[in-house]
Amino acid sequence: MDMQKFKPTKVVFPVLFAVAGLFGCSQEEDFVSADNLGQSAVSAATDGSVATNVTFRGRHYIVQSTAEKLPAGLENQIRNANGKVTSLLSQAGVATVYSEDPNFITKASKISGVRSVVRDINVQWLKPEDQKVVELEDYGTPPASGDNDRYFDLQWGHAAIKASEAWNAGYRGQGVRVAVLDTGFDTDHADLAPNIDMSASKSFVTGEGLTYALSGVGSHGTHTAGTIAAADNGIGTIGVAPEAKLILVKVLRDSGSGAFSWIMEGIVHATQQGADVINMSIGAAIPRNGKFLDDNDTPDDPTDDFIVSDTKAVQELLNALSRVTKYATKNGVTVIASAGNEANNGNTDKSLVHLPSGAGSVISISATAPMGWALNPATTFMDNLSSYSNYGISDVTFAAPGGDYIYPGNEIAxxxxxxxxxxxxxxxxxxxxxxxxxxxSYYWSVGTSMAAPHAAGVAALIVGANGGQMAPALVLARMRATADDLGSPGRDPLYGYGRLNAFRAVTAN
Known part of the structure; x- marks a missing residue:
């Protein structure tokens, strides 16, 4: 880190007041809200028995084979069933298909070697409409660290996981590639541009490019990417692994919605582009009972929306995603996802499955936070479980800084x-x-979406310390052996195996 000093400069930047939420409804494309549901669906949607953040996606299907690889000649057989393959995830045994035939599921299910055919789903994975922006003016240069990256001293999460100690030991993510699956990105951002591999980056969102394009200040994808690998360049913030390369993969609209299939395609793409780590700060709690809204193929006419119950669809979607995440892991990718923001106790509430964190081979991250850190940064406990974070023995692998909003006072610091x-x-x-x-631009945010990239950064440091390549099982073992065990001994429902510790992860024998 450089130790130069900057002259005071007036800078305006935003503060984001909102959990990076998982639930919510948008009225764009196939999504519906309680205000525009057909009458038959209103009561079920408003009493919480139906997931209004999820709708079946009209005319789009996910086909799984009985084996890990897709059967030979599947495209021709799908065509004979009046379908068109839109993507082949061959090594995971999954294909996505478009068909206007209302009997496509019946026809395609008869193809030899096909395990299941289910409707794709659209999900409101994030809730940008909850974001409230407040501007402020900056006239100072951070005095505590002596670093010339203007906002480094605001990054308490780095202190909590001892990131700078790992850098001082010589580990900064060199030779590591981290894929960020998220909304759009600010590819011109001065802190990100030096580390982005544009040739490997891609958007899977229909009608939207890689770049974030909503008005106002924000970009969930840019925020998570910066936590992972913002360059140490004397400008703004520093990522946990500031010398790692970023593969940016847009799998959600800038509005936070997106198709389930886009996420699977993004995982496969990142794997094929040589990612060592994948971060997914996205998620949705899906009801295991499979009660969703059905757009009935006419999203422009909300009066015909109705409720469907398809438990098999949930099981098969989870299985398809698990196949894809296991494919990534088998090919050397450590896959990390946020645990979710519903404050759900997975030990007692089994009605929901959180995706993608609940898929196979995925490391799930809960969020931690201080309370009133600014009052005494040197001694404030920074590892409270965040008030919104999901938890549960099988739901959390590790914890990492995600922030919180519950400090009760209105003091200024x-x-x-x-x-x-x-x-x-x-x-x-x-x-x-x-x-x-x-x-x-820079902003503050809160959520397990913010915790996962801290963990992805630690994974990148571990892989870099191993020379740039490392089997995911060994990365997981190193994270587990060096995490700070803050809860009950061993794996506990709040912190999993513990809050990650970057310094110990790269220096422990």
């Missing part, structure tokens, strides 16, 4: 030259997008 409410400093600070390529 100054950290690194930034004067702000104390509770704001308990959020996670990272890169954002304001659609102006000449001005780097």
């Amino acid at each position: 100054t950290i690194g030259g930034i004067r702000q409410y104390v509770y704001v400093f308990d959020y996670v600070f990272s890169t954002g997008s304001n659609l102006d390529p000449t001005k780097a």
Whole structure:
């Protein structure tokens, strides 16, 4: 890290007040809200018995084979069943298909070697409409670290996981490739651009490119990417693994919605592009009873929406995603996902399955946070389980900094030259997008979406310390052996195997 000093400069940047949420409804494309449901669906949707953040996707299907690989000649057989293959995830035994034939499922299910045919789903994975932006003015340079990256001293999460100690030991993610599956990205951001591999980056979202394009300040994808690998370049923030390369993969619309199949395609793409780590700060709690809204192939006419119950669909979607994540793991990719923000106790509530964190071979991350960190950064406990974080023995593998918003006071504090409410400093600070390529943007946010990239950064440091390649099972073992065991001894429902410790992860024998 450089130790130069900057002259005071006036900079305006936002503060994001919202959990990076998982639930919610959008009225775009195939999504419906309680306000525009058909009458038959209103009561079920409003009483919580139906997942209104999920709809079956009209005319789109996911086909799985009985074996891990797709049967030979499947495309021709799908065509004979009046379908068109839109993507072949051959090594995972999964294909996505478009068909206008209302009997396609029946016809395709008869193909030899086919295990199942289910409707694809659209999900509101994130809830950007909850974001509230507040501007402030910065006249200072962070005094505590002496680093010339202007906002490094706001990144308490790095202190919690001892990231700078890992850097001082010589480990900064060199030679590691991290894929970020998320919404759009600010590819021109001064902190990200040096580390982005644009040739490997791609959007799978119909009608939207890789770049974040919503007005206002934000970009969930940019925020998570910056936590992982913002360059140590003397400008703004620093990623946990500042010398790792980023593969940016857009699998959600900038509005936070997206097809289930896009995520699977993104995982396969990242694997084929040589990713060592995949981060998915996305998620949705899917009802195991399979009660969803059906768009009935006419999303422009919400009056015909109705409720369907398809338990098999949930089972098969989970199985398909698990095949794809296991494919990635078999090919050397450590897969990490956020545990979810519903404050759900997975030990007692078995009605939901959280995806993608609940898929096979995925490392699931719960969120931790301080309370009033700005009042005493040196001694404040930073490892409370965040108030919104999901938890449960089988639901959490590790914990990492995600921030929280529950500090009760309205005091004002100054950290690194930034004067702000104390509770704001308990959020996670990272890169954002304001659609102006000449001005780097930053904001605070909260969620397990913010915890997962801290974990992905630690995984990148581990792989880099191993020379740039490492089997996922060994990465997991190293994370497990070096995490700080904060809860009950061993794996516990709050922290899993513990809150990750970057320094111990790269230096322990």
